[in-house]
Each structure stands twice: as C-alpha cells, then as structure tokens.
Amino acid sequence: MAQILISDLFNFDKLRASYPDRRIKLRFNTSWLTTDRQGNPMRRDFYEMYANHEAVFETWILSQGNRRNRNDDITFQFIETQPHRWLFVGAYLILEKDALVGSDPIAEYDDIPYARAEKLAQYVSFEGRTIFDWKNSNRAWWYVRPDIVDNVPLYEILGNPILDQANQFPGFENVAVDYPTLQKELTGSAWQTALGSVYGVYLITDNRNGHHYVGSATGSGGILSRWQTYVAKGYDPDEENNKEYPNRGLNDLVQKHGLAYIRRHFSYSILEIFSKNEQGRKQALARETYWKDVMQTRRFGYNRN
Numbered sequence: 653m654a655q656i657l658i659s660d661l662f663n664f665d666k667l668r669a670s671y672p673d674r675r676i677k678l679r680f681n682t683s684w685l686t687t688d689r690q691g692n693p694m695r696r697d698f699y700e701m702y703a704n705h706e707a708v709f710e711t712w713i714l715s716q717g718n719r720r721n722r723n724d725d726i727t728f729q730f731i732e733t734q735p736h737r738w739l740f741v742g743a744y745l746i747l748e749k750d751a752l753v754g755s756d757p758i759a760e761y762d763d764i765p766y767a768r769a770e771k772l773a774q775y776v777s778f779e780g781r782t783i784f785d786w787k788n789s790n791r792a793w794w795y796v797r798p799d800i801v802d803n804v805p806l807y808e809i810l811g812n813p814i815l816d817q818a819n820q821f822p823g824f825e826n827v828a829v830d831y832p833t834l835q836k837e838l839t840g841s842a843w844q845t846a847l848g849s850v851y852g853v854y855l856i857t858d859n860r861n862g863h864h865y866v867g868s869a870t871g872s873g874g875i876l877s878r879w880q881t882y883v884a885k886g887y888d889p890d891e892e893n894n895k896e897y898p899n900r901g902l903n904d905l906v907q908k909h910g911l912a913y914i915r916r917h918f919s920y921s922i923l924e925i926f927s928k929n930e931q932g933r934k935q936a937l938a939r940e941t942y943w944k945d946v947m948q949t950r951r952f953g954y955n956r957n
Contacts, residue, residue: 655805655806656805656806657802657803657804657805657806658678658728658784658801658802658803658804658805658806659801659802659803661778661782661806662728662743662775662778664676664801664802667726671726671745673724674724674725674726674745675722675724675725675726675796676726676728676796676798676801677725677726677727677728677794677795677796677801678727678728678730678794678795678796678800678801678804679713679720679727679728679729679730679793679794680730680732680738680786680788680793680794681698681712681713681729681730681731681732681793682698682732682788682793683695683696683697683698683699683732684696686759686760686761687759687760687912688758688759688760688910688911688912689757689758689759689760690910690911690912691760691910692909692910692911692912692913693912694758694759694912694915694916696712696756696758696759697832698712698713698731698732699731699732699733699739700832700835700836702731702739702741702815703815703835703836703839704835704836704839705839706758708754708755708756708757708758708764710766711752711754711756711764711766712756712764712766713729713731713741713742714727714744714746714766714767714769715764715765715766715767716749716750716765716766716767717764717765720794721746721749721750721767722746722749723746723747723748723749724746725746725749726743726744726745726746726772727743727744727746727769728740728742728743728775729741729742729743729744730784730786733783733814736785736786736787737783737784737785737807738783738784738785738786739780739782739783739814740775740778740779740780740781740782740783740784741779741780742771742775742776742779743771743772743775744767744769744770744771744772745769745770745771745772746767746768746769747767747768747769747770748767748768749767750765750766750767751767751768752765752766752767752768753765753766754766778809779813780810780813780814780815781809781810781811781812781813781814782806782808782809782810783806783807783808783809783810783814784804784805784806784807785804785805785806785807786804786805815839815840816840820840820842821840821842821843821845821846824846824850824852824922824925825922827920827921827922828919828920828921829919829920829921830859830918830919830920831883831914831915831916831917831918831919831920832915834879834883834920835883838876838879838880838883843876844876847874847875847876847879848873848874848875848876848877849874849928850874850875850925850926850927850928850932851868851869851870851874851875851925851926851927851928851932851933851935851936852868852869852874852875852922852923852924852925852926852936853866853867853868853922853923853924853936853939853940853943854866854867854868854869854875854878854879854920854921854922854923855920855921855922855923855943855947856882856902856918856919856920856954857918857919857920857921858917858918858954859917859918859919860916860917863949863952863953863954864947864949864952864953864954865899865901865902865949865953865954865955866923866940866943866944866947866949866953866955867899867940868936868937868939868940869936870932870933870936870937874928875922875925879920882914882920885906885911886902886905886906886911886913886914887899887902887903887905887906889903899954899955899956900956901953901954901955901956902954905954923939923943924936924939924943926939
C-alpha cells in the first residue's frame with residue numbers, strides 16, 4: 653500500500669498557491685521539565701494541557717521564544733501522544749509574531765510572548781483525529797524545508813477525536829487511575845455523567861510511600877465534584893473531618909510539597925457507590941468509617957479522624 657504523506661492529505665500544493673508569499677512550517681511541540689508556582693519540579697505536558705482544555709495551551713503552541721514564529725508563516729501544530737506519534741491540533745495563519753502576552757497559571761511563567769494568529773478552517777476536521785509518524789532530527793522540533801515538510805508520513809486517522817476515545821467510562825469497579833489520567837478523563841462527558849450520578853466511598857493512594865486516604869462524597873455533585881476539587885487543589889477545603897481542619901493530612905501534604913507532589917504520586921479508585929438519596933448518604937458515611945478501620949488509614953495513612 654502506498655504511503656500517505658502530509659502534503660497529500662492536507663493538499664500543500666493548493667495551500668501554497670493560495671498563499672504564495674508564505675512558508676509552511678511544521679511545529680512539533682515538545683513537553684519539558686520546569687517548576688510549578690511553589691517552586692516544585694514538574695513536567696509541563698502538551699497533551700495534558702490539550703486534554704484539559706487549558707486556555708494556556710494555545711499560548712504555548714503559538715509562543716514566540718527563540719524566534720519560533722515569522723509573520724509569513726502558516727504553522728501546522730502537533731503534540732506527542734506517544735514516542736514518534738504526533739497528533740495534529742491545528743493550522744494557524746500567523747498574523748503578528750509577538751503581538752500578545754500570556755502567563756501560565758500552573759508553571760512558573762509570566763509574560764509569555766505569543767503570536768496573534770488565525771486558525772485555518774479547512775483543517776479543523778482533522779484536529780484531534782490525525783496522527784503522524786515522525787522522529788525529530790537531533791534537537792530540532794520545527795521544520796520549514798519543503799523536502800521535509802512535504803514528506804512526513806501519516807500514521808492514522810481516528811474515527812472520533814482522540815479525547816472522545818480517551819474519555820469512555822470503564823465502570824465504577826474498574827476506576828483505578830493516576831492523577832494525570834484522572835485529570836484528563838474528568839474533561840469527558842462520560843466520566844462526568846457517571847461520577848456525578850452517585851455518592852461513594854473512594855480511596856486515594858500515595859504511590860511513593862504507600863499511604864492511603866479514604867473519603868466519602870455525599871454532596872450534590874457526587875464523586876465528580878469532590879474529585880474535580882482534588883484535581884484542582886490536591887485536597888478539598890470544604891470537606892470536614894469531624895469539624896476539624898478540612899482533610900488535614902492532605903492539606904498538610906499540599907502545603908509542604910505543593911500540588912506537584914500530588915500530580916506525580918497520587919492515584920484514585922472507588923471502593924463503593926450509593927444512590928444519591930438520604931439513605932445512600934447515610935450508607936456512604938457509615939462505609940467510609942468502615943474502610944478507614946479496615947485499612948487503618950488513621951494510623952498509617954492521611955486520615956486524621
């Protein structure tokens with residue numbers, strides 16, 4: 653079978669004819685190690701930003717550092733889903749290379765210069781679905797030479813956007829995910845619907861030291877709202893332990909090591925689920941106590957009551 657190239661799929665000949673004064677650039681956005689706003693080491697991951705619909709995602713892919721944009725560029729943007737597999741996330745007509753300034757609310761970056769750009773509508777249907785097979789040469793991560801640009805091979809076209817595929821809910825009994833996976837999955841409607849429909853008792857595991865935390869979710873948002881808060885803050889300031897400080901064990905950990913620690917080491921699973929009614933609420937609270945006793949999380953874990 654003949655290999656399909658990016659220039660064939662995206663019809664670069666027609667694009668060049670439409671914009672004769674512009675060059676086509678392929679930009680392969682590579683994740684990097686940095687620090688969070690508490691000064692803790694972290695990895696800033698483009699796929700994570702994309703999956704979580706972070707506003708700063710477009711700021712970063714259009715960022716200007718090291719002369720990354722020119723006013724005559726048409727830039728095709730890619731992020732890595734696995735080694736040498738690059739997901740297409742948009743094509744942009746660069747209008748002004750350093751017209752805008754943004755900041756990263758998670759990583760320690762302020763004053764990020766980035767380009768004012770216009771997305772090319774004819775490529776929107778390929779976004780999040782089209783994966784290319786490419787290995788960056790040396791330390792290069794963007795290319796403008798036509799002999800390279802035109803010959804990047806297609807790996808796969810997904811039937812549905814990759815985020816829709818990633819967000820299929822596996823069933824309550826099969827939920828066992830690390831922090832980055834949970835953060836990604838909570839953006840999907842399937843996970844939101846399932847977790848928001850029940851009360852429950854859940855288990856948080858610190859994979860670095862084996863400590864556990866048992867909690868229950870009995871609010872109007874069910875497990876969903878509790879876990880969304882955990883993803884955002886590492887602990888829930890509205891969750892009380894016998895009127896003491898809100899989950900003091902988790903709060904102390906976040907205050908000492910920052911959210912970066914949670915991102916690197918925590919995983920989440922569901923022990924039991926209950927109907928969202930008064931009986932289910934009482935059952936969840938009773939079973940929370942049971943699981944704390946069974947797993948001795950007050951003695952060896954992060955529970956403080």
